[in-house]
Amino acid sequence: MTKALSPSLPIAYSKEVAAARQRGAPIVALESTIITHGMPYPGNIDMANSVEAIIRAQSAVPATIAVLRGTLHVGLEAEELEQLAQTTDALKVSRADIAFAIAERRTGATTVAATMIAAALAGIRVFATGGIGGVHRGAEESFDISADLEELARTPVIVVCAGAKAILDIPKTLEVLETRGVPVVTYGSKDFPAFWSRVSGLESPLMLSSPAAIANFQAVREQMGIDGGMLIANPVPEADEIPRDEMEVFIARALENAEKDDISGKAVTPYLLADIFKLTQGRSLKTNIALVENNARLAAEIAVSLAV
Ligand code: PSU
Ligand code: MN
Numbered sequence: 001m002t003k004a005l006s007p008s009l010p011i012a013y014s015k016e017v018a019a020a021r022q023r024g025a026p027i028v029a030l031e032s033t034i035i036t037h038g039m040p041y042p043g044n045i046d047m048a049n050s051v052e053a054i055i056r057a058q059s060a061v062p063a064t065i066a067v068l069r070g071t072l073h074v075g076l077e078a079e080e081l082e083q084l085a086q087t088t089d090a091l092k093v094s095r096a097d098i099a100f101a102i103a104e105r106r107t108g109a110t111t112v113a114a115t116m117i118a119a120a121l122a123g124i125r126v127f128a129t130g131g132i133g134g135v136h137r138g139a140e141e142s143f144d145i146s147a148d149l150e151e152l153a154r155t156p157v158i159v160v161c162a163g164a165k166a167i168l169d170i171p172k173t174l175e176v177l178e179t180r181g182v183p184v185v186t187y188g189s190k191d192f193p194a195f196w197s198r199v200s201g202l203e204s205p206l207m208l209s210s211p212a213a214i215a216n217f218q219a220v221r222e223q224m225g226i227d228g229g230m231l232i233a234n235p236v237p238e239a240d241e242i243p244r245d246e247m248e249v250f251i252a253r254a255l256e257n258a259e260k261d262d263i264s265g266k267a268v269t270p271y272l273l274a275d276i277f278k279l280t281q282g283r284s285l286k287t288n289i290a291l292v293e294n295n296a297r298l299a300a301e302i303a304v305s306l307a308v
Pocket of ligand 1: 031033037110111112113130131132133145146148265266267269288
């Protein structure tokens, strides 16, 4: 006989998140792979701290999610965040291996997929990140499709990102999301954004222009019993963007380097991000930080709207 799975995993909440849960205050989940594998120290800790501050300024509470020595943390204390930002050997954990990190008492940074799982366990409905994983260019050969897409299809969390990185095959990424029933909503624009750039050249499947409209859309989905997540794409602010044609040159170079260095599997995304950081002499990092901050603000506004 199979036993129904009902989660009973102990979760360590930060003081701030525990208090927010008690009073029913809006909470915004944040991932940690972006900290350990997405940006170099100390840019990563500056980003993490400023993103948390932005969420607090919108009257919501930030919950950065990670596995620390085998314990699932939802919300990190300032010292824990600082320590994680300096950890160089954290596992990058997704749906396939978040439980492994816990079972083996390891430290794991959560991807979008794993952060969604933890957020749902903690009853958090909104999550801010930079970019999601997607269908990689050449996926017809490599089969490299991020588990983030499948997670968006099954786990009821609203994920706010800046679109899909142009290191991915964006048309194929949008096709998979449509097939799997994930609404893709661009905030205030008809153009689906491409992370560092405000436009990808593709039209967004859906568009909404206020946090209240996004909260209302989600409420109707829930009334209909439609489960799974939704993706909000928030274009990077104009002042911080790197235009698409400029970015394409760096991306092409980084993809060539990855091929030369024989990079595959979960190392691909971190490799490309680091290489693009080098190729742009740090400019991509500045843009990356600005867009995550912008997403944190919108996610907090959505969380506040969902709470009223
Ligand atoms: N975007 C960034 N930095 C990152 C990532 C995305 O700007 O570090 C991370 C996210 O955690 C995302 C993961 O979930 O990369 C996707 O990895 P993969 O393609 O291996 O699924
Ligand atoms: Mn992959």
